Amino acid sequence: MPLISPAENLLAGLSDRQREAVIHTDGPLLIVAGPGSGKTRVMAHRVAYLIGEKGVPAWKILAVTFTNKAARELRERCERLVGHGSDELQVRTFHGFCSRVLRSDGEHVGLKPEFTIYDTDDQARVARRILDEFDIDPKQFPPRALLGIISDAKNNMRSPAQLERRTETYRDEVASRVYAAYEGALQRANAVDFDDLLLKTYMLLEGFPEMLEKYQTRFDHLLVDEFQDTNPLQFQVARMLALKSQNICVVGDPDQSIYSWRHADPTNLTDFQSTFKDTKIVTLDQSYRSTQIILEAADSVIGNNDGRMEKNLWTENDRGTRISVAEAYNEDEEARLVLEAAANLKSQDGIGRNEVAIMYRVNAQSRAFEVACNREGIPYRLVGGVKFYDRKEVKDVLSFLRLAANPADDAALERIINVPTRGISAKTVAELRRVAITNNVPILDVILDISRVQSGDEDPPAYYAELATRALKSVSAFGDLITRLIEQSMALDTNELIDLIVEHSGYGAMLREDKERGEERMENLQELKASAEQFAGSEERGQLTDFLENVALVSEVDGLQGGDDTDVEEEAITLITLHQAKGLEYDAVFLVGLEEGILPHSRSVDDPTQIEEERRLLYVGMTRARKRLNLFRAFQRRFRGQSGSTMASRFLQEIPDSLVTTRDIRGHSRVADRMPDPMWTKRAASTPAPESAGRTGDQFEAGDKVRHGTFGDGVVVSSSGTGGDTQVTVAFAGQGVKRLMLSFAPLEKVVEEESVRQFDPDEDEIEIQDPDLFAP
DNA sequence: GGCTTAGATATTTTT
DNA sequence: TATCTAAGCC
Secondary structure (H helix, E strand, O other): OOOHHHHHHHHHHOOOHHHHHHHOOOEEEEEEEEEOHHHHHHHHHHHHEEEHHHOOOHHHHEEOOHHHHHHHHHHHHHHHOOOOOOOOOOEEEEHHHHHHHHHHHHHHHHOOOOEEEOOHHHHHHHHHHHHHHHOOOOOOHHHHHHHHHHHHHHHHHHHHHHHOHHHOOHHHHHHHHHHHHHHHHHHHHOOHHHHHHHHHHHHHHHHOHHHHHHHHHHHHEEOOOOHHOHHHHHHHHHHHHHHHOOOOOEEOOOOOOOOHHHHHOOOOHHHHHHHHOOOOEEOOOOOOOOOHHHHHHHHHHHHHHHHOOOOOOEOOOOOOOOOEEEOOOOOOHHHHHHHHHHHHHHHOOOOOOHHHEEOOOOHHHHHHHHHHHHHHOEEEEOOOOOOOOOOOHHHHHHHHHHHHOOOOHHHHHHOOOOOOOOOOHHHHHHHHHHHHHHHHOOHHHHHHHHHHHHHOOOOOOOOHHOOOHHHHHHHHHHHHHHHHHHHHHHHHHHHHHHHHHHHOOOHHHHHHHHHHOHHHHHHHHHHHHHHHHOOOOOOOOHHHHHHHHHHHHHHOOOOOOOOOOOOOOOOEEEEEEEHHHHOOOOEEEEEEEOEEEEEOEOOOOOHHHHHHEEEHHHHHHHOOOOEEEEEEEEEEEEEEEEEEEEEEOHHHOOOOOOHEEEEEOOEEEEOOOOOOOOOOOOOOHHOOOOOOHHHOOOOOOOEEEEEEOOEEEEEEEEEOOHHHHHHEEEEEOOOOOEEEEOOOOOOOOOOOOOOOOOOOOOOOOOOOOOHHHHHH
């Protein structure tokens, strides 16, 4: 009997293509991996192969992912394959890796090792402060927009000076001025934003040959996951790291690029081939996940995008069930329909709640489902609600910790200088800030000076005249508090430090006063303490920075997830945005809100490039499903308080009829191609009354609100024919969609004040009668 | 200095 | 609809 070598064992069970990707270990490799094609598996096996067969030390391998979750998953799978000796394997997120580089070598680019990572909140705080300083109207130049421009510049490796040179509009000019000041502020605070983690690492590798050499030698093999989502900066960092060894393996799927609005540039995939000569390309196009029907439908949809890297997805899986497209009166009925169908899945197909996901385009859509779940008593998991670390009280206490770790952290200081209120007004803060900026020192320096003067150690400087005696006293007391905190941070574990903050800053007292939510908030602080405990025991100063870095870069905390009342262990339906669903899979997927303005989103409709991204978003959603895929739309949707009629998403037409079943609530199932519904099947199927036929007051048009003696209120979906022959399709609230002959059906038009969106199925161009309703 | 109120504003959000 | 901000008032 032949002995099975470890390599054979490792490669057993892989497809030819997968094996090819695993064993090509020398030189650049590009893996184009379709949904469900086993890319994580391939990456893990590749790592194991490098270690086990090629004798590469684990610590010489760097694998980079985008999310912590992906990193964790990959690490676990590698460990399972490799067993011992894989501890030193570097599996990190892009940001995590860069942060680590900068902690040890950031001095070259002006960073002290205990630098702070600013989140978007801090960034906004800095930006607002700068606008104030420059006397720029934040209404005219919203901080968010300016930060967007700055982020754009950073991700394209442009400095403030370079941005200024490219200035075309007044807005650009303002942005470049703010950018320069913003950089100054961060520099002064020994802080970086998320983009900086990448940018400064790039600058380090780019500007310091010995650093480049160091990190190029440090790693022999580089793997990059989700390569289609890399931005130019990330591409450059990866490129430089691998330039010497040429051993770089990137995995991606251009059809799943859904983050271009965050600077991701899928052309990196093609650029990769020109950057690294002799790149081997392996395409993984066999899906081990979805049924044939789901795959065909998804493929047909994505086929409408131009200039794709074509790949022919196939599967040995069953043909599967047809995709259902259901139509609801409004979002409440949509939710009811979905939950009903989900319940049926259990009895009919044995698919439990844990294997069901409801996916939507915008978070606001989750609401109807939460309400419905609560009403029906169905447990659900809402992905991406308010993050634990985003809670106010948590951020406040963290700001104290940040200040202890990095006394230059002005954003943290400004956040808590008057929380709880300790008699330091906005005006006082502004003055302290002004003095700090003038002297180019952190605000805390100014405050500590005041403390010293107050205790009679020094003579008062000139700016003292600007501050009231009472303010000086309060500021001095705050300075003493922080001084004590900094001292203690050298000696105490982080969790003990949290206790100290809560008890001595007045925060605990404030929460005990708060009868409404004080208790809950205090509990959150206890949670924070618990998460800090994991870092306790190690070298004091380092543990604080480590903890803070973890907070900044790891948004979720183990054991804290799950909806408010939903036990993590409990069987629950998942509510999730399409973006967040990437990389996940479920037996059954419900894609809801397939309407113009929702998917595709209204902000994307007039840009073909953005429409293509919306289509990819749908593609991602569809390919999350293993067995069942159900699409939903509502004829009417409340939007920002108002209600309006909707049009079917253009994407629905891109799914071949032969793969679809239309079904209404009560299970009357009808096959699409036998009974076309003009709202979403090919438009040729409907023959609306020509304009020349002359419209009477009784003429019904799509979007009209009507009332029926038996069925109640509804919305006209379409009408065809004239006079007594007129056939009207109406979606009734709670009754589903009905086709009615006007001559028999007692239909009455309901006249409403507000105009509604209407559409003419015969028009190719979409007409929006009231653009204000859905347009930005 | 903190509270109330009117007015504007509104995708997606891996880190 | 809900959420945030600036302004106005005690």
